[in-house]
Amino acid sequence: MKLKRRISDYIFIVGGSFITALGIASFITPAKLAGGGVSGLSVILYHLLHWDVGISIFVLSIPLFIAGVWTFGWRYGFTSLLGTVLLSFFTTSIGLTFGFEGYLDYSDSVGTLLSAIVGGVLSGFGTGLVLRGGANTGGTDILAQIVSKLTPLPVGTSLLLVDGLVIAAGGFAFGLESALFAAITLYITGVTINFVLVKMGTRYAKTAYIVSKEHEQIGIQIMEELGHGATLLTGKGIYSKKDRPVLLTVVHNQKVARLNKIVKEIDPQAFMIIEEAYEVLGEGFTSLEE
Numbered sequence: 301m302k303l304k305r306r307i308s309d310y311i312f313i314v315g316g317s318f319i320t321a322l323g324i325a326s327f328i329t330p331a332k333l334a335g336g337g338v339s340g341l342s343v344i345l346y347h348l349l350h351w352d353v354g355i356s357i358f359v360l361s362i363p364l365f366i367a368g369v370w371t372f373g374w375r376y377g378f379t380s381l382l383g384t385v386l387l388s389f390f391t392t393s394i395g396l397t398f399g400f401e402g403y404l405d406y407s408d409s410v411g412t413l414l415s416a417i418v419g420g421v422l423s424g425f426g427t428g429l430v431l432r433g434g435a436n437t438g439g440t441d442i443l444a445q446i447v448s449k450l451t452p453l454p455v456g457t458s459l460l461l462v463d464g465l466v467i468a469a470g471g472f473a474f475g476l477e478s479a480l481f482a483a484i485t486l487y488i489t490g491v492t493i494n495f496v497l498v499k500m501g502t503r504y505a506k507t508a509y510i511v512s513k514e515h516e517q518i519g520i521q522i523m524e525e526l527g528h529g530a531t532l533l534t535g536k537g538i539y540s541k542k543d544r545p546v547l548l549t550v551v552h553n554q555k556v557a558r559l560n561k562i563v564k565e566i567d568p569q570a571f572m573i574i575e576e577a578y579e580v581l582g583e584g585f586t587s588l589e590e
Contacts, residue, residue: 316429323422330402334470336463354392420488428496
């Protein structure tokens with residue numbers, strides 16, 4: 301089962317990276333949509349300096365990757381590097397094969413709006429698949445998490461701030477209308493990611509309550525595979541009047557899909573509730589000492 305899950309994860313990561321690259325190369329770049337992130341900066345560099353978008357994504361991600369490793373460790377850095385390398389490779393490959401001119405007419409705003417929608421959906425869907433595979437595409441997500449770690453700002457606020465600065469830069473380079481369309485792209489991307497990852501709204505962490513007879517085995521797998529702890533709570537069924545152990549765990553968003561797989565494989569009859577964790581303090585997340 302572990303091998304099958306690992307193969308499935310890599311399929312998600314590779315396929316998701318390709319879909320994201322397709323959205324960036326074929327719709328976002330030709331429409332001049334700097335919708336946040338390293339990809340947004342790369343779009344600006346492509347139109348101003350004619351730099352290859354995929355190569356720019358990789359080059360700009362290197363210092364962020366190093367900072368991520370320095371701050372969060374090698375395990376975090378590897379998942380970021382994997383997603384970044386694949387995204388850069390596919391973006392460059394699509395650009396070399398089909399060009400970055402796109403397929404729509406950008407002489408009026410209709411083509412730009414359609415690109416904002418389609419590009420946002422493709423990028424969000426692809427990124428969601430990458431996250432489901434347990435990796436991420438790096439970029440300004442790393443910077444936002446570092447800012448959150450070093451300041452009182454939560455990750456969501458940090459990410460909004462960083463992406464907002466990129467959109468502002470795009471507005472300065474391409475005009476206010478382009479910046480507004482880029483904001484639409486960013487919003488659609490976020491909504492689509494939420495859909496793919498089953499309501500992963502904050503892009504930070506989730507709290508899971510698991511009711512299962514196999515709670516001990518599930519707890520062990522959470523610690524071994526996800527690197528997170530778990531707490532056993534005591535519950536009681538209103539109808540049955542029987543005690544029911546409830547397993548409580550908090551995991552990073554990119555690990556929610558793997559948590560679902562663990563629970564499903566161990567106990568398909570388990571009952572699980574997943575909800576947003578807007579601020580998580582303690583080991584494995586933001587230190588209480590900071």
